[in-house]
Amino acid sequence: MDIFPLDLNAFKVSEEYGFMLIKPLKVLPDYFSEWNTLAQNMAELVQQKTLRGAVDKMALFDHHRLQGYRELRLAHLQLSIIASGYIWQEGDSGAAKVLPACLAVPWHGVSMLLGIQPVLCHPSLVLANWTVDDQGVLQSLYNLPGGDHAEWFVTVTAQVELAFAKGLKALMQALTHAQNRNVDALVIDLQNIKHTVQEMKKAFSKMHEKLSAETFYDVLRPFLSGWGGDGSPLPDGVVYTGISDEPLQMTGGSAAQSSTLQCIDAVLRVRHGPEIRSFLENMRNYMPPAHKEFIETIEEHSQVKLAVAESHDQQLTAAYNECLESVVDFRSYHVQIVTKYIVLMANRETRNKDYEALATRGTGGSSILPFLKSLRSTTSETRINDNKYSEHKS
Numbered sequence: 436m437d438i439f440p441l442d443l444n445a446f447k448v449s450e451e452y453g454f455m456l457i458k459p460l461k462v463l464p465d466y467f468s469e470w471n472t473l474a475q476n477m478a479e480l481v482q483q484k485t486l487r488g489a490v491d492k493m494a495l496f497d498h499h500r501l502q503g504y505r506e507l508r509l510a511h512l513q514l515s516i517i518a519s520g521y522i523w524q525e526g527d528s529g530a531a532k533v534l535p536a537c538l539a540v541p542w543h544g545v546s547m548l549l550g551i552q553p554v555l556c557h558p559s560l561v562l563a564n565w566t567v568d569d570q571g572v573l574q575s576l577y578n579l580p581g582g583d584h585a586e587w588f589v590t591v592t593a594q595v596e597l598a599f600a601k602g603l604k605a606l607m608q609a610l611t612h613a614q615n616r617n618v619d620a621l622v623i624d625l626q627n628i629k630h631t632v633q634e635m636k637k638a639f640s641k642m643h644e645k646l647s648a649e650t651f652y653d654v655l656r657p658f659l660s661g662w663g664g665d666g667s668p669l670p671d672g673v674v675y676t677g678i679s680d681e682p683l684q685m686t687g688g689s690a691a692q693s694s695t696l697q698c699i700d701a702v703l704r705v706r707h708g709p710e711i712r713s714f715l716e717n718m719r720n721y722m723p724p725a726h727k728e729f730i731e732t733i734e735e736h737s738q739v740k741l742a743v744a745e746s747h748d749q750q751l752t753a754a755y756n757e758c759l760e761s762v763v764d765f766r767s768y769h770v771q772i773v774t775k776y777i778v779l780m781a782n783r784e785t786r787n788k789d790y791e792a793l794a795t796r797g798t799g800g801s802s803i804l805p806f807l808k809s810l811r812s813t814t815s816e817t818r819i820n821d822n823k824y825s826e827h828k829s
């Protein structure tokens with residue numbers, strides 16, 4: 436059965452914004468003004484070490500009064516920012532093991548309605564956290580500690596998402612053209628996808644401009660941490676009062692929860708080994724369910740690699756391999772970024788020791804460089820080496 440083209444709307448994906456939420460709301464209605472205020476001032480309150488006390492005094496607001504998808508997404512963003520400050524305000528030795536009901540109940544409730552996890556994750560911190568100012572400059576709405584650096588981290592990541600969105604049309608067309616075995620059109624799609632990945636890397640390279648490695652590592656990154664598991668300052672997880680007496684464990688926020696690379700892998704049929712696959716599949720549980728379903732549908736039905744292999748066409752095979760090469764290049768660049776912002780920072784004597792137990796963990800809790808290099812190798816090994824080329828017709 437031919438399933439492409441897909442209806443993007445059905446998957447909450449748009450050709451203009453990709454996986455980004457379209458026109459996120461900036462504030463919630465007055466009833467939730469305390470959430471608006473605490474989320475807006477989180478970084479300052481954490482610095483003064485007064486956020487936890489303020490949350491403990493907060494009333495339990497009824498999240499059923501939130502109306503519509505965009506209010507739910509903003510509520511998740513705000514509560515995630517507040518909870519991250521609540522848990523990590525006192526460093527890892529003073530990490531909060533219990534969230535009060537006024538935070539846990541609505542946060543968990545909103546998360547269930549959205550089908551995402553009650554933890555600060557990429558769909559909230561990046562996808563639902565943006566606006567443009569009068570000059571058309573992308574800005575974030577709510578920030579973690581780290582001032583302009585923290586905002587830059589969010590907006591540059593959002594720019595990578597938007598660069599991806601520009602290539603969504605080519606990705607979708609590649610799926611249809613592969614299904615129809617339209618070799619000429621598929622060559623052009625793959626060239627466009629390669630260009631998109633190069634543009635994603637260009638957007639990514641701006642990270643250096645205004646995010647210092649020291650601020651990322653010492654100030655901002657601890658607030659992206661999850662809870663639960665060996666080596667965590669909260670090995671059992673966190674109790675969400677009013678939800679469960681048993682602690683819940685959550686993976687921290689990471690752009691590994693972005694659907695962009697997983698979508699490109701799915702189109703090109705890059706298949707990672709079992710351990711990495713299980714990590715990436717776990718990351719999908721932190722994406723909006725419609726985006727997870729989008730990736731799974733493409734992964735199951737993409738015929739792009741098959742169409743290339745069957746064609747024995749030199750130009751098509753070259754376009755496919757070059758496309759993979761651009762993804763390898765993106766992943767190599769990402770390894771450089773992780774080396775600068777995490778590995779080298781973790782090896783400094785002067786690093787922030789308040790969050791020492793988080794030092795060797797990835798933002799999402801994996802052992803970083805071998806993991807990322809292995810993803811890169813699998814991408815490279817997906818190349819098609821075909822010596823039996825026929826001449827391309829055109």
Ligand code: HEM
Binds near residue numbers: 596697769772776797
């Ligand atoms: C300062 C910037 C960044 C740092 C320090 C960083 C760090 C990391 C780390 C440590 C991982 C390993 C998994 C984990 O522990 O979470 C990871 C995975 C990943 N990151 Fe980043 N990241 C950064 C920016 C970005 C950006 C802007 C993107 C673009 C969307 C991105 C996309 C990914 C992807 C897709 C993965 C999963 C592995 C893969 O598919 O290659 N990262 N990142």
